[in-house]
Amino acid sequence: MRPGIVAGILALSISVFQAGLAQAGQPVTPTFDNQTGTSGLSSRYQGDWEFMVGGGVSAFDCNADGYPDLLLPGGTDKAKFYRNDSTRGGKLTFSEQTSGLEVDNLLGSYPIDIDSDGIMDLVLLRLGENIVMRGKGACQFERANEAWNFDGGKAWSASFAATWEKGNNWPTLAVGNYIDPEQDMLPWGSCTDNWLHRPEQAPGIESKRFAAPKPLKPSFCALSMLFTDWNRSGTPSLRVSNDREYYKGGREQMWHIPPGGEPVLYSEEEGWKYLRIWGMGIASYDLDFDGYPEYFLTSMADNKLQALATLPKDGKGPATYKDVAFAHGATAHRPYTGDDWHPSTAWHTQFEDVNNDGRVDLFIAKGNVAEMPDFAKRDPNNLLVQNDEGNFIEMGLAANVASMNISRGAALTDFNLDGKVDLVVSNRWKDAEIWENTTARAGNWIEFRLENPGANRDAIGSWIEVKNAGHVMRREITIGGGHAGGALGWHHFGVGADKDVEFRVIWPDGREGDWQTVAANGFYVVSPGKAAESWTPSR
Amino acid sequence: MLNLLWMRARAAVIIVLLMLTPVMTGVSHAERMPPQKVLQTWYRLVLELVRHTSNYSPPVAARSFAYIGVTVYEAAAGGDAHLQTLAGQLNGLTAVPAREKGMAYDDGVVLNAAMAYSMKEFFSHTGPTGQHAFAATEKKMHAKVSDGLPDDVVKRSTDYGQAVAKAILEWSKSDGGADVQNMGFPLKYDLNPKPGHWVPTSLIRQQQMPLLPNWGKTRTFAMPKGSTCRLPPPIEYSEEKGSAFYKEAEEVYNTVKTLTPEQKTIARFWSDDPMLSPTPPGHWVSVAWEIMDKEKSDLPTVVDTMARLGVAVADGFIGCWDSKYEYDLIRPVSYIKKVIDPKWETLLITPPFPEYPSGHSTQSGAAAAVLASIFGENYAFDDSTHVADNIPTRHFASFKAAAEEAAISRLYGGIHFRAAIERGLQQGYCIGAYTVALKTRK
Numbered sequence: 001m002r003p004g005i006v007a008g009i010l011a012l013s014i015s016v017f018q019a020g021l022a023q024a025g026q027p028v029t030p031t032f033d034n035q036t037g038t039s040g041l042s043s044r045y046q047g048d049w050e051f052m053v054g055g056g057v058s059a060f061d062c063n064a065d066g067y068p069d070l071l072l073p074g075g076t077d078k079a080k081f082y083r084n085d086s087t088r089g090g091k092l093t094f095s096e097q098t099s100g101l102e103v104d105n106l107l108g109s110y111p112i113d114i115d116s117d118g119i120m121d122l123v124l125l126r127l128g129e130n131i132v133m134r135g136k137g138a139c140q141f142e143r144a145n146e147a148w149n150f151d152g153g154k155a156w157s158a159s160f161a162a163t164w165e166k167g168n169n170w171p172t173l174a175v176g177n178y179i180d181p182e183q184d185m186l187p188w189g190s191c192t193d194n195w196l197h198r199p200e201q202a203p204g205i206e207s208k209r210f211a212a213p214k215p216l217k218p219s220f221c222a223l224s225m226l227f228t229d230w231n232r233s234g235t236p237s238l239r240v241s242n243d244r245e246y247y248k249g250g251r252e253q254m255w256h257i258p259p260g261g262e263p264v265l266y267s268e269e270e271g272w273k274y275l276r277i278w279g280m281g282i283a284s285y286d287l288d289f290d291g292y293p294e295y296f297l298t299s300m301a302d303n304k305l306q307a308l309a310t311l312p313k314d315g316k317g318p319a320t321y322k323d324v325a326f327a328h329g330a331t332a333h334r335p336y337t338g339d340d341w342h343p344s345t346a347w348h349t350q351f352e353d354v355n356n357d358g359r360v361d362l363f364i365a366k367g368n369v370a371e372m373p374d375f376a377k378r379d380p381n382n383l384l385v386q387n388d389e390g391n392f393i394e395m396g397l398a399a400n401v402a403s404m405n406i407s408r409g410a411a412l413t414d415f416n417l418d419g420k421v422d423l424v425v426s427n428r429w430k431d432a433e434i435w436e437n438t439t440a441r442a443g444n445w446i447e448f449r450l451e452n453p454g455a456n457r458d459a460i461g462s463w464i465e466v467k468n469a470g471h472v473m474r475r476e477i478t479i480g481g482g483h484a485g486g487a488l489g490w491h492h493f494g495v496g497a498d499k500d501v502e503f504r505v506i507w508p509d510g511r512e513g514d515w516q517t518v519a520a521n522g523f524y525v526v527s528p529g530k531a532a533e534s535w536t537p538s539r
Numbered sequence: 540m541l542n543l544l545w546m547r548a549r550a551a552v553i554i555v556l557l558m559l560t561p562v563m564t565g566v567s568h569a570e571r572m573p574p575q576k577v578l579q580t581w582y583r584l585v586l587e588l589v590r591h592t593s594n595y596s597p598p599v600a601a602r603s604f605a606y607i608g609v610t611v612y613e614a615a616a617g618g619d620a621h622l623q624t625l626a627g628q629l630n631g632l633t634a635v636p637a638r639e640k641g642m643a644y645d646d647g648v649v650l651n652a653a654m655a656y657s658m659k660e661f662f663s664h665t666g667p668t669g670q671h672a673f674a675a676t677e678k679k680m681h682a683k684v685s686d687g688l689p690d691d692v693v694k695r696s697t698d699y700g701q702a703v704a705k706a707i708l709e710w711s712k713s714d715g716g717a718d719v720q721n722m723g724f725p726l727k728y729d730l731n732p733k734p735g736h737w738v739p740t741s742l743i744r745q746q747q748m749p750l751l752p753n754w755g756k757t758r759t760f761a762m763p764k765g766s767t768c769r770l771p772p773p774i775e776y777s778e779e780k781g782s783a784f785y786k787e788a789e790e791v792y793n794t795v796k797t798l799t800p801e802q803k804t805i806a807r808f809w810s811d812d813p814m815l816s817p818t819p820p821g822h823w824v825s826v827a828w829e830i831m832d833k834e835k836s837d838l839p840t841v842v843d844t845m846a847r848l849g850v851a852v853a854d855g856f857i858g859c860w861d862s863k864y865e866y867d868l869i870r871p872v873s874y875i876k877k878v879i880d881p882k883w884e885t886l887l888i889t890p891p892f893p894e895y896p897s898g899h900s901t902q903s904g905a906a907a908a909v910l911a912s913i914f915g916e917n918y919a920f921d922d923s924t925h926v927a928d929n930i931p932t933r934h935f936a937s938f939k940a941a942a943e944e945a946a947i948s949r950l951y952g953g954i955h956f957r958a959a960i961e962r963g964l965q966q967g968y969c970i971g972a973y974t975v976a977l978k979t980r981k
Contacts, residue, residue, distance in 0.1 A: 179668075187671075188668075248927040276815055300593075333745060374664050
């Protein structure tokens, strides 16, 4: 071989190698197209002091077409329900429809199939009475407080979580309540009790109604709650993120919720650390593939990313978390673009893989409480994209989602069923915004919907595991977290270059489904003991 | 004791004056809130807003306590021939508006108006809940203090209270401490890279820079300047085992590792973290109000206490910060993790600024000096500041005993070396003496 050719090949090899190096740690930049103007959405989160929190969005399919529909809160205005008319891969298109969900004083909502009839119900969190709405099909809902013996109270509610405790056919709902709005001269220290709504009957006996709510004392102005099996013991605990602005003697909390038993707070003796933040939102995901979820907690200025200090064994171990936000570039403490350098205020948060590279990314809705001059007034939402080293890189501006509106709630879900996670965000005093994910170089993907026969139709409390790039991605199926709203339906995984996907489901009762291999870039309905069924959108 | 006797004599005079007041205004005051209660109600809100206003670090809180205290003192002094104005005594305060001679004023309305005006300005950065609470308080308090009074008295008293507050506010603007951005953390600051100097102790991004590095240059109130009571240098830095500095660090290390339940209680009682408590200066203001409530203190005592206590803690932080940034000393946690035990943890959160001296020690020394001068050297009291936070009341035999406990709590918390504690207290006594020397009675 001539020296010139050798030199050329060598130079080419070096440049390819260098290009590879340059890309290491630099994930694909996602791109989003703001389609608010053409989407059909027109909804604002209105109101003054009593609506400084809330604004949560819920996304769910209520007409069995597979496309997630939307409920947007109006605060002092009526909430608006939007039917998803999008077509596969098409522009995001919605139509406002009367649904029965059009209530005022709504701070947020969460979808949940309470009566396990296969039709989605909703829990509406309000300033005043909370309402459970039974789904009747075709996106019509009716009040069910009386039928299900649900005491809606009259508090200021902005957080929610749900689980099916072992042996129960009826869910357990946790409602997080905020300050007493009547304490207007000295509202601090007036946090009202969170409530645990359990089934009327003891575990093992069929229930069709809720028992009288049980106050969770002490309560410290919860703004996000999540039932999560943090130690993989098989029994979820209840994490509660509290707003330190209003509690006295308070802290972040986690409750033992033994099935049918007395709730007990995790103690310092169990490793639970004394942490006080302006807790506003919770997102969870197993980021480091160790089998246990990490938790992202939104706050003001620095946010927290918590990882277990010691991995449990057989479901037992200290409930001690270390903050790794700084180390992983996830503090998201101030605006990353614009001219406002003040600290940020963070609300809804959610892990989803927006570029389908097999690493979930982190969205954070940002916005001043109202007019707090020491915090950023122009506070862009964050899109922190995770690289293959587990670090987060801010790409909100490049991705075109750096909205400067005063944001609160959000939902990241695949609205047009093209395999890419889209985004909707609610704003105080401004129209909600929606973006289609248009990432051209996105990887392959797969989406699952779980169908559990009998009670707990959506298999809340199960884990979906997907093999990819030499590790196992795990998603815990939960209802709760975020800020005042959540999505329930398809569960999305990016799988990078993989064309075939090996996955399994660990069901809420602990049964481990078989590993199955299916083709990437498709939708699958999974039930226990059955092969996954491929599903295709009808439009 | 002399002070107490004098207080009782003054109280008798005030009772007579209060009996005469209806004659002056032509209206019964029986159902209206007394001026002391007006102030107590407002100060409850002040203590909450200090906790809930994000730029209120302890030095900033102390500054506001001083200006608000001087405001209410001067507003009351304008109607009390026995109170000596602080104009001409406090640095830069040359004159305060006077009341019109021969015209009727109501002290409750005057003080209510002064507090409302002052708080609106000093807490302009508080959040929507603070603003909401302020508006509700202002509305309800105005109705309570003015009910049954002639309109002209209400207007004259309101105008006067606002005029005094405005004058104090204008004075405050030139002290160098009025504009606090980014919660007091500079966006740029060159850390001293040499061993022994302060390094960040927190994983919070904002706190990678030290808090308020120029606060020591802020205009003082009663003492001549920030460096007036500057401390000698700290113990010479050394990482050698057996050196004086190492031994000092070893004491912190061993103390935290062997804390008794009582020591933990003391550390947490005086922790007084910003945004989670009324801060260290607010703790002393809370102590003062608990005492004044128990003693049913008269108005001159109340305004004198609020003014001088505020001045003492404000000067305390300025003097302390002057020394902190003069010496820029490393915190125990940084040293111990580097030299003794990388896994060691403090009990309390280490504050994000240099170690020497201890801010709580300095300002507690100054506060104790002032309170002892008003209520007596051996005045025993209960401190229920943190009861709402589920931290029980503690009893103290004297203000000095409380200050000493506040100081040593920083050793138990693992956030200060002994020298910073003991010398900080001495610095506080030095600073407090300037405030004690202020003449408030004619």
